[in-house]
Amino acid sequence: MASKCCENVSLLVCLIIIMFGMGSWIAINGIWVELPLLVDQLPEGWNLPSYMAVVTQIANIGPLTYILTNVSCPSRNLQRPVVYAMVIIGSAASFLLAFYWTRTSVVGGVEHSTALLVLMFFLSFVDCTSSVVFLPFMNVFKPEYMTSYYVGEGFSGLIPSLVALGQGVGAVECVNQSFTNTTTNVTEFSTGAVYLEPHFPVKYFFLFVFSMMVTCGIAFVLLNNLPLCKREYADRESKITHSYDLCEEINMVRTQKIVSETHGDEEPEQSVEHHATVIKLSKCSYLYLLIVIAWTNALTNGVLPSIQTYACLPYGSESYHLAVTLSQIANPGACFLAFFIPGTSGTVLGAVTLTGSAVSAYILALAVYSPTPPLVGSATGPVLAVASFVLVFFLFTFAKVNIATVLRHAGGRGLLWCGAVTQLGSALGVAAIFVVVNVYQAFVQKYPCT
Template structure:
C-alpha cells in the first residue's frame, strides 16, 4: 500500500512513523532561499483575491461623475456585489461534485476576473436605456462577474493553500491585507475628477479605462502566481489516507469546537467587511481633527494591513485561550466604536485633542484584533483537512454579506436630524434614554401634516378640533402628552437655578419666579389647569415639535437644492466657515460671526416659504387700515408667499440672492413665520436648528447637481406646508 502511494522518481525521503500512527510524514529537502522567497511572493500575489473589486471601488468617485445613476451608483454597486453570493450557494450545494475540480475552478475564476476588468475598461461609460431610463448595464453585468469571482476566491483559495507548507499561510494573508492598497496607491497617482465645486482638485493623470487595464495586469500576475504554486502542489507528497485522517479529526476533536471557531470568524467578517465600514465616518468625523482621524484609520487598515498580519504571525496563533481573550476584547472595542457612531455628532471628548487621539487608537487596535482573529482561526483549521478551510471561507462570506446588508440599513439616519435636534433644544439630552419615543413623535408629526387636520380648518371652525383628534387617533396626542410630561417631571426634580440647559429648564425657572413674585396670580392660573399644572407647557412643547420639525425638514431640502444649483454660494460659505470655525464644531454663538451663512438660510426661507398663508387672526374691533374698513370679528390671514415675493420689498425676488440679507434692516421684513402673538411658536427653534444643520453640513461637505439631467424644479409641492419636489444631488466630502 505504501509502495503504491509513492512514486520512485520523487526526490524526497520517507520517514515511517511508529506502528500506531496512521499517516506518513515526508521530509522534504530544504528549498534554496531564492526559491522559498519566490514561493512566498507568489502566495502574496495569490492572496489578493478581491483585488479586481478594489479596482472598481477606487474608480467609483470618477465614474459617478458621468454615470446616469449618479449619486445612487455606490448603493447599486453594493447590491450587485451582494448578488455575487449566488455563485457561492450554487457551489455549496454542489461541493461534493465540484471538490475534485477546485484547481480548474480557480483558473476559471482568474480568467473571468481578467476578462471582466478588460470588458469594464471599454464598456463602463456605455449607457443602455431600460424602460425609458438610462442605466450602466454593462458596468453592472461585469461587476457581478467580478463579485462572483471574489466570493469564489474566499471558498477556494484557502483550501488550496492547505496543500502547501504551513509557513506559506502567513504570506497568503499578507496578500489579503494589502490587496486594497495596490489600487489605492494607483488611485492617488491617478488624481481626482474636478467637478467645479470642490477647490484644490488636481487633474487626472490617466483615465479610468487605463486604470481598469492596469487592474487586469495585476490579476494576470496573480494568475501566474497560482500556476507556479500549483506546480509546487503537484510535486509534493500528501498524506496516505486523507479521509481516514478526517474521520480521526471528528473522533478526536469535538465538533462544537470547530463550530465555535467558524461562528467567531463569521462575526469578525460581519464587522470587518460590513457594518463597521459604514459606521466609521460617523464615529471619527465629529472629532476636532475628524478628517485627519478618519483618513489615518482608513489608511492604516488599507496600507498597513500586510505589516499587521506579519507582526501577528510572529505571535502564538494556535492558542485557543488567547484567541477567546482577544475575541472578547474585540467585541468590547467594536461596542465602543458603535456607541460613538450612534452618539454622533457629540461622542465623548469630541472637542478635545485627546478625544481625536483616543478614537484613532481605538479604531487601529480594533483592526488589529480583527486581523488576529482571522489569522488565528485559519492557522488552527489549517492543521486539519481542506474541508475545514472551505467552511472557513463560507463563514467569512456569510458574515461579510450580513454585515453589508446591516450597514446599508443603519446608514439611513439623515432624515431624523430635524426632530433629534429640536428635541435636544427643547427637552435636553434625552436621545439616548428615549430614542423610541422620539422616533414615534417624528412619525406622529408626519401623520399630522399628512391628514386633513393640516389644512388648518379647525382654526376657523373651532368645534372641529375634537373631530380631527378622533381622525388622527387620540393615541397620537396622548402618547406625546405622556412622554413630554415624563420629561418635565424629570426636569423639575433636578432643576438648578444656576443652569438653564434647555427650553423646559427656562420655562420652569420663569414659572418659579412668577410664582414667588405674584403668588395670587399664579395660584389663579394653576386653578385653571388644576387637573394638570403643566398642561400649557405640554401643549406648547408638542406644538413646537410638530410644527418646527415639519418646517425645518422641508427648509433643509430647499437649502440643499438651491446651494447645489449655485456653486458660487457654496464657495463663499466654505470660505467663511473655514475662516471662522476651522475644524471645531459650530455653536449658536457663531451666528453673528457667520453673516453670509446666516443670509443663505434667510434667503432659503424667503424664496420657498414653507407656509404660504399665516395662521388665522380675528379683528377684536372695527379697524381702519390703508383706506379699508375691517369689521369686528373678521377672520384675517396673511398671504405670506405674496409678501415674500413682492418686488417692492425684495429686488428680483425670483432669484436666489443671499447677499440681500446682509442688510440687517431687510431681515426685519422677513415674516415667513407670521406676525403678532399668533406667529409660529417654532420660529426660534427652527432657525436655530437650520443654523446648526447648515454650518455642520457645509463645513464637511460640498454638493453638486448630477450631469446629464435637467435642472430640478424649484417650484414647491402644494399643500398646507409646501415641500421640495424630488431631486438628485451628489454629496462629496470636502478635501
C-alpha cells in the same frame, strides 16, 4: 518558534502565494477605492454605493453554487478548473471595465451605469467565490504557508488603496460658491467641495487591476507546475492525528501532551518540519471557530466599511483617507505577526475578539453621533478615530489568520467551511447595516466643506 517556521518554508514560494492571494479581492477593492471619481461622472451619484452593495451580495450565488456542488459531488475535483475560470473571468471583466465603465443605458425610465454594474457583478462573482476556492486550495501546501496567503489577501486591499492615494482620489478643495435664492431673489454664498483632477484617469487604474489579476493567474500556474512549489506540498503520507478541543485551554502550535485520537497515551514529540500534523476538532471547538470567523467578517467586511464615512469624515477628509489606507496596512501587518508569534490558544483568540469587538462598538458610537461625534474639533478626536480602525482591522485579521491555521491542521473541509462562513458573515453584516443606514436612516452624513 519563528526560526523553525522560517526554516520550514521557501521565501520564493511565499512570494508566489502572496501574489496568488492578491487576486482574491483586488478587483472589488479597486472599484470601491475609486468611488469619489466614479460618483462624480455616473448618473447615480452617491447612490451608486447602494447599488454596488446589492450587486456584490447577488454575486454570492457563486460561492453558494460551488459549495453545493462540492458537497453533492465530493469525488469531483473542481478546484483547479474553477480557479482558472475565475482568473480568466476576473481578468476579462477588469480589462473591459477600463474602457466601458462610463457606458450608461436607460432602465425603467431612469439612466443607470449598466456597464459598470454588470461588470462589477462578474468581478464580485469571482471575488466572493475566492473565499471558498482560493482558501481551500491552500490545503495543498504546508500549514506554514497559510500566513502568506492572508498577507496576499491583505495586499489585495492595501495596494489599490496606495495606488488610489497616489492617483489623488478623494482630494477636495473648498471653494466659495454663489447662488440666487429664487424665493427672496437674493444672492447668497456658501462653501462647497470640488474634487480635484486625479493624477491619472480611472481607465489606467482599472488596467492596473487587470494586470494584478493576470499576475494572480501566473502565480497559480507556478504553484501547480513549478517543481520548487511542488516540493512545498504537504506530506500526505506521514500524518499524526491528535484530538483537539478548544473548549479547554489549547495551543495548537506548541503541541505538547496532546492525547491521540485512537490511543489514550501521549504521542512522542514529532518534528513539525517532517510531518503534517492533523488535529481533530471537537464539535464545540469547530462551532466556536466558525462563529468567530462569521462575527469578525461581518464587522470588517460589512458593518465597519459601511459606517466609515460617518465615523471619520466629521474629523476631516484627511482622517477618513488615513483610516482607509492605514487599516489596509494593518491587515498584512497582522499576518506577519501571526507568522512569527502565533496566537491560537482559546484564551488569546477570545481576548483578541473581545477587544476588537469593544473597539468596533466605539467606532459605531462615533457613527451614531455623526456629524458631531466626541472630540470633534480637537487634535485627539481624529487620532482616536483613525487608530480605532487600524487596531480593529489588525486584531480581527490576527484572529482570522490563526483560526484558518487551526482549520488547516484539522484537514478535511475545514478551509472550505472557513471560506463559506466568511462569505455568510460578510453578507449578514452588509444586510444588517444596509437596513440600519438606508431604512432606519440612523446616521447623518458629514459632507466635506460643510
